Amino acid sequence: MKLVLYGVAVSAFVAKVRIALDFKGLDFEERTPPGGYGSADYRAIVPAGSVPGLTAEGAPLHESNAILEFLEEIAPAPALLPEGALARARVRALLGFHDQRVEAATRALFPVVKRDWRAEPETVETACAAIEAALMRLDELDAPAQLLSGAAPSFADIAYPCTVQMARMLGAEMARPVSAPPRVEAWVEAASALPAVARSLEIHRAAMETWMAGFRPR
Numbered sequence: 001m002k003l004v005l006y007g008v009a010v011s012a013f014v015a016k017v018r019i020a021l022d023f024k025g026l027d028f029e030e031r032t033p034p035g036g037y038g039s040a041d042y043r044a045i046v047p048a049g050s051v052p053g054l055t056a057e058g059a060p061l062h063e064s065n066a067i068l069e070f071l072e073e074i075a076p077a078p079a080l081l082p083e084g085a086l087a088r089a090r091v092r093a094l095l096g097f098h099d100q101r102v103e104a105a106t107r108a109l110f111p112v113v114k115r116d117w118r119a120e121p122e123t124v125e126t127a128c129a130a131i132e133a134a135l136m137r138l139d140e141l142d143a144p145a146q147l148l149s150g151a152a153p154s155f156a157d158i159a160y161p162c163t164v165q166m167a168r169m170l171g172a173e174m175a176r177p178v179s180a181p182p183r184v185e186a187w188v189e190a191a192s193a194l195p196a197v198a199r200s201l202e203i204h205r206a207a208m209e210t211w212m213a214g215f216r217p218r
């Protein structure tokens, strides 16, 4: 099946799909959306206009989590969903927490880093503290437990490393280091050692660095 991933390298949503494709050893091509996401040219391929988009034999899909489920169905091994309805529901819940809480809190730093953030220390502090609160909640949700106890990686494990890297890079850029609870740190480190995760972390790190450099005073 010919798979094409449409994405931009700074997106943690795109990263989780790329990681799943790599982890499952699927052959795919990665392209940036022609004209940028939302453009008419891109919407002619992926009508939702958002990234990640995936075409399978030309048929478009959007929404990262729907794409992950599709990949799990077309390539069940190696699995990224565990056995058992409860365990699978838990992984899906952690994906939701990633998208709606941790990534959303991290994304709130993007407009700040583009502005003169030095003039807005309270905005920086509030935004970074919100990320730390979400990461603390992730620890309370016991997100690190499975992988750290030796279970096979799941979608939940591969979704977080790029987002945490993004939070750390944005925080460091604004001289406000973002910290995570020790178990979350250990979890992210363990997931980051997976070759599929490591490859996307590097793509994402380089893209973030270039993007942030564009807003530094000369």
Ligand SMILES: N[C@@H](CCC(=O)N[C@@H](CS)C(=O)NCC(=O)O)C(=O)O
Residues within 6 Å of the ligand: 011, 012, 013, 037, 038, 048, 049, 050, 051, 052, 062, 063, 064, 065, 099
């Ligand atoms: N819920 C979506 C969120 C993806 C998302 O927010 N993508 C951003 C870029 S990181 C985007 O495409 N924004 C433009 C748009 O939605 O039109 C998913 O999981 O795929």
